[in-house]
Amino acid sequence: MVRRFDRRPVPAEVVGRILDLARRSPTAGFAQGVDFLVLDTPATIDTFWQLTSDPQFPPGPDELANGPTVIVLPIADHRPYLARYSEPDKAAFGLQHADAWPVKFWEVDASMAAMTALLAAVDAELGGWFFGMSHGEADVLAHFGVPDGLRPIGVIGLGYRADDETPIGSATTRRRRPFAEQVHRNGW
Numbered sequence: 001m002v003r004r005f006d007r008r009p010v011p012a013e014v015v016g017r018i019l020d021l022a023r024r025s026p027t028a029g030f031a032q033g034v035d036f037l038v039l040d041t042p043a044t045i046d047t048f049w050q051l052t053s054d055p056q057f058p059p060g061p062d063e064l065a066n067g068p069t070v071i072v073l074p075i076a077d078h079r080p081y082l083a084r085y086s087e088p089d090k091a092a093f094g095l096q097h098a099d100a101w102p103v104k105f106w107e108v109d110a111s112m113a114a115m116t117a118l119l120a121a122v123d124a125e126l127g128g129w130f131f132g133m134s135h136g137e138a139d140v141l142a143h144f145g146v147p148d149g150l151r152p153i154g155v156i157g158l159g160y161r162a163d164d165e166t167p168i169g170s171a172t173t174r175r176r177r178p179f180a181e182q183v184h185r186n187g188w
């Protein structure tokens, strides 16, 4: 994850290419219930930070000044999944209601799309950051006109990496689990 960006704007076609790859990520039943809310102007990004800043833990001026120049919300829409899994080839699974899904594939698919976007960002020589919205989600969705009932799985920040960017965050203070501890070959 890159969390510090310079101010160079990312050309719209570069963002378009990243999202065109992201939307081709796998989706269950090819339901394609992933939408992307893209904020790529200083004004909309400023609004995003205003709505999501937790008054208890406000971002510092330095963080805001060096934030991503593009923000993408990958939005998981359950409705195409319920419709798709009501079709004859899927109906026998009994997944016509959201509560029946043991794993919410619309969230899985939005996550796959987010990962593709992060990888595509690296290919485009950008930095990418995935983070959660712990404050103000409902306000953001209402402000930007997202239909009721749909939620983002998180937030993707994109932009050109700042020259003085260095890794920060949990991965710098915690050990990576050893391969053999994490991979269970032919049994746990």
Ligand SMILES: Cc1cc2nc3c(=O)[nH]c(=O)nc-3n(C[C@H](O)[C@H](O)[C@H](O)COP(=O)(O)O)c2cc1C
Residues within 6 Å of the ligand: 001, 002, 003, 130, 131, 132, 133, 154, 169, 170, 171
């Ligand atoms: C579901 C999810 C939620 C995350 N939430 C945040 C977050 O809120 N803020 C943040 O700075 N990073 C967040 N991260 C990034 C992780 O901290 C980061 O991926 C992890 O520490 C490994 O670092 P690396 O991706 O740079 O290798 C999140 C990552 C995932 C997958």
